[in-house]
Amino acid sequence: MTQALDQAATLAKTWLEGLDERKVNSTASLETLRSRFSGPLPANGEEPETVVQTLARDMQDGLLGSAGGRFFAWVIGGGLEAALAADWLVSTWDQNAALYACGPAAAVVEEQAGIWLKELFDLPRDASFAFTTGCQLAHMTSLAAARHAVLKADGWDVEENGLIGAPDLKVLVNDQKHGSIRQAVNFLGLGQSSLVQLKTDSMGRVLTSELEQALSEHKGPKILVLNAADLNIGAFDDYRTLIPMAKNTGAWVHIDGAFGLFARTSAKYSHLADGLQLADSWATDGHKWLNVPFDCGVAIIRDQAAHKAAMTIAADYIAPAGAARDQIDWNPEWSRRARGVPVYAALKQLGRSGIEDMIDRCCAHCQAIVRGIGALDNAHVVFDPQLNQGLVRFARPGDTGEEGDLYTKEIMSRINATGEAFFSDTVWQGRRAMRVSVVNWRTNESDITRAIEAAQWALQMDKVECVS
Numbered sequence: 001m002t003q004a005l006d007q008a009a010t011l012a013k014t015w016l017e018g019l020d021e022r023k024v025n026s027t028a029s030l031e032t033l034r035s036r037f038s039g040p041l042p043a044n045g046e047e048p049e050t051v052v053q054t055l056a057r058d059m060q061d062g063l064l065g066s067a068g069g070r071f072f073a074w075v076i077g078g079g080l081e082a083a084l085a086a087d088w089l090v091s092t093w094d095q096n097a098a099l100y101a102c103g104p105a106a107a108v109v110e111e112q113a114g115i116w117l118k119e120l121f122d123l124p125r126d127a128s129f130a131f132t133t134g135c136q137l138a139h140m141t142s143l144a145a146a147r148h149a150v151l152k153a154d155g156w157d158v159e160e161n162g163l164i165g166a167p168d169l170k171v172l173v174n175d176q177k178h179g180s181i182r183q184a185v186n187f188l189g190l191g192q193s194s195l196v197q198l199k200t201d202s203m204g205r206v207l208t209s210e211l212e213q214a215l216s217e218h219k220g221p222k223i224l225v226l227n228a229a230d231l232n233i234g235a236f237d238d239y240r241t242l243i244p245m246a247k248n249t250g251a252w253v254h255i256d257g258a259f260g261l262f263a264r265t266s267a268k269y270s271h272l273a274d275g276l277q278l279a280d281s282w283a284t285d286g287h288k289w290l291n292v293p294f295d296c297g298v299a300i301i302r303d304q305a306a307h308k309a310a311m312t313i314a315a316d317y318i319a320p321a322g323a324a325r326d327q328i329d330w331n332p333e334w335s336r337r338a339r340g341v342p343v344y345a346a347l348k349q350l351g352r353s354g355i356e357d358m359i360d361r362c363c364a365h366c367q368a369i370v371r372g373i374g375a376l377d378n379a380h381v382v383f384d385p386q387l388n389q390g391l392v393r394f395a396r397p398g399d400t401g402e403e404g405d406l407y408t409k410e411i412m413s414r415i416n417a418t419g420e421a422f423f424s425d426t427v428w429q430g431r432r433a434m435r436v437s438v439v440n441w442r443t444n445e446s447d448i449t450r451a452i453e454a455a456q457w458a459l460q461m462d463k464v465e466c467v468s
Helices: 003-017 030-037 048-062 081-093 104-121 135-153 179-187 208-217 239-247 260-265 304-311 340-374 401-418 445-467
Strands: 128-132 170-174 195-198 222-227 252-256 281-285 297-301 379-383 389-394 424-428 431-437
Touching: 003 048, 030 048, 081 340, 104 128, 104 260, 104 297, 104 340, 128 135, 128 304, 135 179, 135 222, 135 252, 135 281, 135 297, 135 304, 170 179, 170 208, 195 208, 208 239, 222 239, 239 252, 260 281, 260 340, 297 304, 340 379, 340 389, 340 431, 340 445, 379 431, 389 401, 401 424, 401 431, 401 445
Parallel strands: 170 195, 170 222, 222 252, 252 281
Antiparallel strands: 128 297, 281 297, 379 389, 389 431, 424 431
8 A cells, every 4th residue: 555655755755866966947848748647537547656656757857946955036945854754744644734623633733833933933922823825825814814903993893794885994015015915915805906005215115204104194994014025135124113103003014024034033134124023913934944845824913813803713513622722713724734744843853043044044145146146247236135035137238228138038048948057037126137046955055156157157158159
């Protein structure tokens, strides 16, 4: 009965051990992948080990090396060894981690993991929390609690009455917000018209005058969403100034800390997130800087009553846990995997000092990549990292802005095609740039050297083409 599992373990080890040598990019085309996996539903089954072997073979060149140390696109971590192994066990145990009754040990481990995260981030110890699929659902969970609280303060029970006829609720947002905030607002039925964009300064921080004006213009219920490291430059808002302003008007303050919340774990970078603890709710991802496998998000909410009112459900066949913690009281899912278990394992493997070292190391590596590539001919540092996010642009002498945009995409494509490193692009302040993001625990100095050399090769190709 375990032959397929043995096969999977062998294939997994081969994959991980080959990350340093394997190309980071996917080399199989869309047409090739579709041809491998398409076709009618088989009439007869195959042996499990055959299925696993064939699946791994056919997928291998269609996978990104995002678990490795040379992947700098988006904000995607790799799986710590203990977290990855724990995640395998979670699938094996196959507990429905929605109720204590369905998986007692899973409920208790998740409870402890949440306690440790609040301690790690130095957030209110009596806050409630939820492990979700990712920051998208962590935002939705947090903003559902916020919606409950601010409408209740205005005399409206949203869980009972819905939103038809409810007081006009506005969501004030940093104009560099992540798209998951927009999506969370949609999921909660508030609509895009509820969003009020707040302009930011050159460092991506909400202007005090912008918030002051927005607060004065809308007297009804309000939610303010601030950034803890935006995805382009790792910008942190001025919490000490903005949060008291908002809360003095009765607004709920939510922090998007998908990866930036981890700055609070480092003595070197914690100043960036100073005052963040004054907010009402926080969202982060475990599969980013904590390096647990997908999928794992975390919502932490100061007002336990609002959180539970927004999430809890009741049914005749669900027996309350009593003294134990039922995850379903804090999460939107009825059926869910025990995603708190890999978090517990990661925290146990690293400890506080290990997490701090990982954060500091990633930030140093990001700075080294940005400055190393930025020093090359026709490369320019657009934003020198203050955390783990930086921007580089490529432009030749005399290039217009539009030509620089195209050249930046071309050089980045060349770099990615080498398989030596993998980056993604973005638009910042109206211009195209290559984004450098480092959150992987595996990234080392050799990976940095290989990334810079790949960029150097990509830029030198212009000279080769001119000579030829």
